[in-house]
Amino acid sequence: MRYHLQSIALILRTSWQVNRGATVVAFVEALGRVFEYLMPLFVGLAVTGLVDHRQSLLVLGLLGAIGGQAFSALLGIAGVQARVGLNERIGHRLDAEIAGISGGAPTLDHLQDPQYQDQMHALRERMGALGMAYNSLVNTVNNLVGPITTLVVAATADLRLLLLLLIAVPASFGARATVRWEQQAEDESAEAGRRSKHLADLTVSPVPASELRVFGARRLVRGLLAIQSGQWRKPFTRAVIHGSVLQTVITAVYVAGSVAVLAWLVRDALDGRVGPGRVATAVLVVGQLREAVSNLQHGVHFLAQTLRTVGRFRWLGAYGERVTAAHPGSAAAPAALTDGLTLDHVTFRYPGAERDALRDVSLHLPAGEVVAVVGENGAGKSTLIGLLTGMYDVTDGRVLVDGTDLTELSLDDWRARCAGAFQDHLRLELTARESIGVGGIRDGELPGDDAIHAALEDAAASDVLRALPAGLDTQLGPSWPGGVDLSGGQWQRLAIGRAMLREAPLLLVLDEPTSALDPATEHALFDRYAAAARETSRAGGVTIVVTHRFSTVASADRVVVLAGGRVAEEGTHAELMAKGGHYAELYGLQAAGYR
Ligand SMILES: Nc1ncnc2c1ncn2[C@@H]1O[C@H](COP(=O)(O)OP(=O)(O)OP(=O)(O)O)[C@@H](O)[C@H]1O
Structure with a gap:
């Protein structure tokens, strides 16, 4: 209960921050509802006035009935207007906070945490509920007004009508059970839902869709998708069936109870013990109470859904805080x-993996050096x-930057001094200026065009830019209006240009930067790398080139050979060749391949 109250407080606080006036106005609707639900009372007065020929009672009854409806409608309009604007703004604000939590996490560990992924999936599925959070709170208050006012009216008309309350109570238990079943369904189906989404994405994204066609695997994926979608929906279908059965039973009991109470009243009316006005009020109260309780049930149901989603949002917030607190540097x-960069007995295992990806690695990468890292697939x-x-935390050991443990540094600050072109580079479908310029953002501003041109020159990618129809203003990505597609190698060269924008990085990473390039471009690029590395080394920066192509390796100051997550050999190209070990063997094999 306390947790739910805190969630409600969060909704109210957010709404208040977004728009104070609308937050207050949205609640006046509830006042109008009071008049609406007093209707049976006014009708009873009007009937009594009519039967007893008491004009004042008749007028009061009619005025109350008509005026109450009009007042309620007016306040309703004001309330709805206030709510509409609020929903959108609250939704945007909470969406932005979610993006901030996810994107602001210092490391990438969370992206491999199944619990985080399941919560995120369930949250995305009900993203709209967050925007509607305040709305559902106001609805619940509005819907509470109905049963309460109706019960007051019932009590003033005839205490026997309060027996109907005995039916409303099990109804609210029923609502709670339905909510519980739904929550279970959401939790149970999250993983299958995520798998369905992944499979569905495979069929609509261009690269996987074409590979699936080549392999003739479309039918297989469709079959898997059908299985996962079935598993995803099954718990929800079960919850809906249970809820419907329960609801039918509750309604039948209510109808039977109402008939009994009304029959009792009518018999008294026939005996002259109860006036016609009271009978009229009672008939209206029976219908109104049922409607009010049903509205309340729906409102509570919706509120429970909302609170569940707000709960997931809060879980995510707490997760983000925990992750950030674990990186206090x-x-x-x-x-x-x-001095340079040092790995001191570093062991690392990916979250959820069964084997270490790196085991007891100790390495010193001296300031100003170009280090080539080679090894077979999966070597680490x-x-x-x-x-x-700093994308992942070491499982054991330390990473030192000039002798200082990386955990003591601000990761944001350290990454601002790193630059890189990665194997799985980002294809940013923005304008060419933005897509490249993000590599050199300073104080939130893109670098000037001259800097971008210079970086592209360093990356041997000026010709890619020259081929774009509107130069730096060209929209990249064929799915956008006027968008241009690039080949894999062209995207890669723009990514390298992005890396070259960082001034005097302390760590420049070129992770298989030439894998998508043709030999001529590759050759042109190596000379530029050497120049960039010399620039980097002026600030003592370390350049790491990860590559499978040994032609790059020979010119590096140092070569590190990884095998099975360990350092197999280390030294200059000449030393390693002279040693005649693993490196010499790999080099020999590749050289033979080129002959
Ligand atoms: N995100 C991940 N989660 C779990 N295990 C991973 C993950 N990424 C890599 N691994 C595992 O860690 C080990 C080292 O992988 P890594 O990607 O560092 O190798 P690599 O030398 O860069 O390989 P390649 O030359 O194929 O790019 C491999 O056994 C791999 O299966």
């Missing part, structure tokens, strides 16, 4: 490196880069 990154090269850029 606030020291600024050094202006320049003098990208993982090493992930740890050096």
Whole structure:
């Protein structure tokens, strides 16, 4: 209960921050509802006035009935207007907070946490409920007014009508059971829902859709999608069937009870013990109470859904705080490196993985050096880069930046001093200026066009820009109006340009930057890399080139060979060749392949 009250407080606080006036006006609707539900009382007065020929009672009854409806309608309009604007603004605000929590997490561990993913999926499924949170709160208050006012009217008309309350109570228990079943259905189906979404995305995204066609796997994916969608919907269908059965039973009991109470009243009326006005009020109260309780049930149901979603939002907020608190480091990154980067007995295992991706790795990457990291698929090269850029926390050991543990540095500050072009580079479908310029954002501003041109020159990508119809203003991505598609290699070269925009990085990562490039471009690029690396080394920056192409490796100051998550060999190209070990063997194989 306390948790729900805190969620309600969060909704009220958010609404108040968004628009104070509308927050208050939305509640006046409830006042109008009081007059609406006093209707049976006024009708009873009018009937009594009519039967007893008491004009004042008749006028009071009619005025009350008509005026009450008009007043209620007016306040209703004001309330609805206030709510409409609020819903949207509250929704935007909470959406922005969710994006902030997810995007603001210092590391990427959360993206592999199934619990986080399930909560996020359930939250996205009901994203609209967050925007409607205040609305559903106001609705519940409005719907509470109905039964309460009706019960007051019933009590003043005839105490026997309060027996109907005995039926309303099980009804509210029924509503709670329905809510519980729904919550269970949401939790049970989250994983299947996520899998369905993944499979459905595969069939509509261009790259997977074409691979599935090539493999003739479309039918298989459709079959899997049907199974997962079925598993996703099954718990909801079960909850709906249970809810409907319960609702039918409750309604039948209510109808039977109402008939009994009304029969009792009518018999008394026939015996002259009860006046016709009271009977008229009673008939209206029976119908009104049922409607009011049903509205309340729906309102509570909707509110419970909303509170559940707000609960997930709060879970996410607490998760974000926990993750941020686990990275308290606030020291600024050094202006320049003098010693370099060190991995001290580092072991790392991905969340949920069964094996270490890196095991007891100790390495020193001296300031100003160009280090090539080589190794077979899965050797741990990208993982090493992930740890050096602080994307993941080491499981054991330390990563040191000029002797300072990376955990003591502000990760934002450290990453502002890192630059990189990655194997799975970002295809930012914005204008070319924005897509490249994000690599050099300063104080939220894109760099000037001259800087972008220079970076593209360093990345040997000026010709990609020259081919774009509107230069830096060209929209990238074929699915946008006027958008242009690029080849894999062209996207990659723009990504390298993005990396070259960072001034004097302390760590420049080139993670298989040439994998999508043709040999001529690759050759042109290596010379530029060497120049960029010399720039970087002036601030003591370390350049790491991860590659499968040994032609790059030979010119590096140092070569690190990873195998099975461990450092297999380390030294200069000449030293490793002379040693005749794993590196020499791989180099020999590739050289033979080129002959
Ligand atoms: N996100 C992840 N979750 C779990 N395990 C992962 C993840 N990424 C990589 N691994 C595992 O960690 C190990 C090292 O992977 P990593 O990507 O670092 O290798 P790599 O040397 O960069 O390989 P490649 O040359 O294929 O890019 C592999 O066994 C891989 O299966």
